[in-house]
Amino acid sequence: MNIGETARATGVSTKMIRYYEDTGLIPQALRTGSGYRVYRDQDIHMLRFIRRARDLGFGVSMIGELLGLWRDRSRHSADVKRLALAHVTELKQKLRELEDMVATLETLAECCHGNDRPDCPILKELEAPDPARIEIVKRPGAISTKMYPQRQ
Amino acid sequence: MNIGETARATGVSTKMIRYYEDTGLIPQALRTGSGYRVYRDQDIHMLRFIRRARDLGFGVSMIGELLGLWRDRSRHSADVKRLALAHVTELKQKLRELEDMVATLETLAECCHGNDRPDCPILKELEAPDPARIEIVKRPGAISTKMYPQRQ
DNA sequence: GATGAGGCTTCCAGCCATGGGAAGGTCAAT
DNA sequence: ATTGACCTTCCCATGGCTGGAAGCCTCATC
Structure with missing residues (x-):
């Protein structure tokens, strides 16, 4: 061949x-x-x-x-298993990162009117010096549920 | 600066x-x-x-x-939103792929004794010509729950 | 036997986002 | 003046490929 x-x-x-x-x-x-x-x-x-x-x-x-x-x-099959599980750990790490990204982005996108006006919470978030605000929102019942105060 | x-x-x-x-x-x-x-x-x-x-x-x-x-x-904020959601779609695609990998690997690892004997379902799966078998196992109540028939 | 298509060979270069390092210039403080 | 920390450009490497160019090989067809 x-x-x-x-x-x-x-x-x-x-x-x-x-x-x-x-x-x-x-x-x-x-x-x-x-x-x-x-x-x-x-x-x-x-x-x-x-x-x-x-x-x-x-x-x-x-x-x-x-x-x-x-x-x-x-x-020893234990060695194979160890390798596989080490890989699973890596994969799960990436998985978590991707999930966080998706959660953040979906939250932001939901808040975006998506119309022909320029104001957009997604850009607001990207330009914010402190990205932690979004974290607060993700936990239900946390300090604030208002991601973007009205002033803009 | x-x-x-x-x-x-x-x-x-x-x-x-x-x-x-x-x-x-x-x-x-x-x-x-x-x-x-x-x-x-x-x-x-x-x-x-x-x-x-x-x-x-x-x-x-x-x-x-x-x-x-x-x-x-x-x-237009719609343009920003479109970009963000397009990105979310990409991320979710990757997410799905990673999840499939993790599911497959965890199923296999569970089936692996992880001892000092050489027989290992993980290697068996990797060398199998038809990788579809594992998919069957992932759905509960599917045709077969035995991933690896005894003959090895 | 010639020809042409479509294989094969090697080598080189790029993708993305990033890190490492060498060789040399600059700045501030001592 | 010297030192040490910075800056500059340049090239190289990573992973896991993909693409292309130039040239050789094989085989069917004429």
Whole structure:
């Protein structure tokens, strides 16, 4: 199988296959006499593994570790689990950040009339020196529920 | 105010201030006779605006648009709102992807004994040609609740 | 056997937002 | 005058790709 077929079979682009080889994530491919890369079933298998791992958001270095464990017949499943859960922790961190952004933006957007007048709480918030005000609003029953006092 | 003070006052690093200037997000700074960049209140204001926008996950190009609207006294708040909500849509898309990853990984990790034996559902999933199986498990009451049949 | 299409090869460069560092000029205080 | 903290420009690196250019290889068709 040449690199193009392999890309189609695994969902990993030819560019990425070569990149993974360059960076040492995967071993150097066999070559034909004329220099074309050749892939066999086990290579396809490995590339699909990598693709799956990437779909789950693993970074290249963690994928390297996963591949190592995958190949290691005497691995401890605890090591795999530890890696996976470490990754979950990272993902949840990002998740929390995104959720905060969405919450803030939706709150602001709700307060914005969205008409042809220029006054806009979103811009007001962005230009505010102290971004903490919005935090107060997010907790129900907190000190103030008025994000933007009338004066503007 | 020189660039270092400005960085401290705005939370935007000197590196980033220069970068924003290079890429045209902000206008070229004034200079002293010896070539030092000089910033005034309005510049500080603008950089803080940018920082806030970045904290909310806006990309540089959207920040450029936001800055344009911010400066435009005859803007329509509808335009700002549209931008913000477009960004929210992007964020929610990412959010969904991350949530799916976390759900999949947590399901797999729960199924993993995490001991000193090599068999591990996480690796099994990664090497599976068809990643759809896990989806079935996520819906309660679906066809099968057994992610990994005993044969391994 | 020639030709053309479409593969393959390497190399180089860019994306986004940022950090690091080198080499050299400037400023303020001692 | 010296010191140390700043500033300047420049280049390089990150991750995880994508794109392009220039040139070689393969194969079907004529």
